[in-house]
Every structure is written in structure tokens, then in C-alpha cells.
Amino acid sequence: MDKKINILAFDENLEKDRILVYYKGPFIDTVLASIGDRINEIEMEPLLNKKVFSIFLELAQNVSYYSEEREHHEQKSKSYGKGSFLICDWNSHYSLTSANLIKKSWGPVITEKCKKINTLDVDALRQWKRELRSQPMHDGQLGANIGLIDIALKAGSPLEVDITPFDDDYDFFALSINVSKTINNNNNNI
Template sequence: MKYVFDLHKTMLAHNLILVYEGEFTQEITKSILAMAERNMDAIGESSGVKRKVFNVMVECLQNIVKHAEDLNERGEDGLRNNAIFLLGKSVSQYLINSGNPVRNESIEFISSKIDQVNALDKEGLKELYKEVIKKGEISEKGGAGLGFIDMARKSGQKLEYSFEPINDEFSFFSLQITVPREE
């Protein structure tokens, strides 16, 4: 039972106010968003900051639902397609973290998209957003590539990411977005 206390201490140390690990569905996503909204309302967060955090959370959670690889069907190494979502709050910012398995062959593509977004300033992001909307190309998983652009635009910050190898076929993709608490 000590692990519960250890987890509690870790959450306090990292200012985590919401953590969910497991399967992500549209219903679970709605519940996570509702909990986050109640939490921000309870502390009297400004509507502008709430809107930015909420928008980034929606994009992050949609990415998990649409793009997490299903390890369940494969039964490899006893791995499941569980993903994780964390929301943390400090005096000056919110930290939105997500993680999910991805195929190793997707790493270069994902990295290049995020690096492209991170290389742009506010105006460059606006132009890239317009360009992607105009092209309107939808991937086989239902995405148009706007998620990373939108997260960077809403947060006004660079996106941080990493890939941790799981096995020869999959890695765990972690993404962190920071949203300043001042408008």
C-alpha cells in the first residue's frame, strides 16, 4: 500500500492535479475535460487561460484517441495500448502531458512535424495553419495535421517531446505543452 502514498507524494511534488492512465475513448475524453474544467473553475482561473488549456487538452486527447497504436491486438510483450494524460499546475503555468505508444516507423514523421511547428514564430504558425486548412488533406486516421500547430498557437510555447523505446516495433511518445497562467 506504500505505493499509493508514494504516488500521492509524486503528484504533489510535480503539481499534478489530474492523471489518467488507461484506454482512451471519446467518453473518457469528455470526462477528463469536465474534471479539468471543474478544477479550474474551483480555483477561479481566468476564462482566457481556461480556454487555452481546454483547447490544448482537446487536441492532445484527440491525438491519443486517433493515433495511439493498438498493442492489444498484437499481444506483444504483454503490452497494451494504454496511454497517459497528466495536467499539472504551478503558480505561473499549466503543464499538459500525454504519452502513448507509436510505431517506430512513425517517429521520424512525428518528429519532423513537431520540429517544423517549433521552428515557427506566431506569424509563421498562422500561415502554416492556413496552408494546412487550404490543402485539406486528411490522413487515414482522420487527422489533417492541425493538432500540433493548434497546440503551439494556443499555448504560445514550443512543444516538448520524446520517444522511449518499448521494443523493436514500438516506442512511447511523450508530449508536453506549457500554457502560461497570465493572459
């Protein structure tokens, strides 16, 4: 009986906290497809849906690539990052958050990059993105390091970073972004 009460309380909290999507676990292709399907079921304007979906993909890719907590799949000979993803529905915006473990040394690097992103206007962000894309890839590099810039451009709002100590080697990294429900057709950075 206690478990049923806990599940009901959890469900009530999801509703109270306006949570539309919540996932915790390995960021496996099939799970990401299901989350994408759920995002597409949310009633919103098509351009807004495209922004939310695109930002979800960037956040999910960051967890999948960079989470220090991994799940290995023998059949696919692949490793997937583990973490959490959340979408909340507020009156004026959607809030998207991803979270995962990172090495302690990455905390200051990520924080500084996000601070820089938050100080730049759209033109400066686009210029920085072009510069990063034109740089050669380094060994072990999984992308052009433009994901955070893309998220800020698409959302048109600042990145919110929260880094919490986890243990001696790792920190818990959470990245949130708000996406306005008001469509600005002059600046739809998708």
C-alpha cells in the same frame, strides 16, 4: 498493509509533483468528458481555462486517433487509442503532457514536424495551418494534420517531444506543452 503504504506514497508523489490530473488508459468519450469536467473545476481565469481545455482536447484526440495501443469496444463497434494524460500546476504555468505508443517510423516524422513548428512565428504557423487545411484528405487520414500547430498556437510556447524506444516495432511518444498563467490579451490564439 503494504498496498496501503504504496497508495499513500503514490498520493504524496502526486501532490509533490503538482499533478492536478493524471489518467492512463483508453481515451473513451466518457473518460474524456470526466477529464474535461476536472479541468473546468480548476480555479483559473476563463481565458486560461479555455486554452488549457482546448489543448487537452487536441492532445486527447492525438492519443485517441494515433496510438498504436488500442482498446476495442464491441457495443460501439469502435476502437480507442490508449495512452496517458497529465496536467501539472507550476507557479508560472500549467504543463500538459500526453503519451502513447507509435510506430518506430513515425518518431522522426513527428520530431521534425515539432522542430519546424518550434522555429515558426505565429504568422508563419497560421499560414502553414491554412495550407494544410486546404489540402485534400488522403485515405485513412483522420484530420487535417493541424493539431500540433493548433497546440503551439494556443499555448504560445514550444512543443517538447520525447521519444523513447519501447520494443522492436514501437516507440513511446510523449508530447508536452506549457501554458503560461499570465494572459496576453494581444495574442490569445484560441
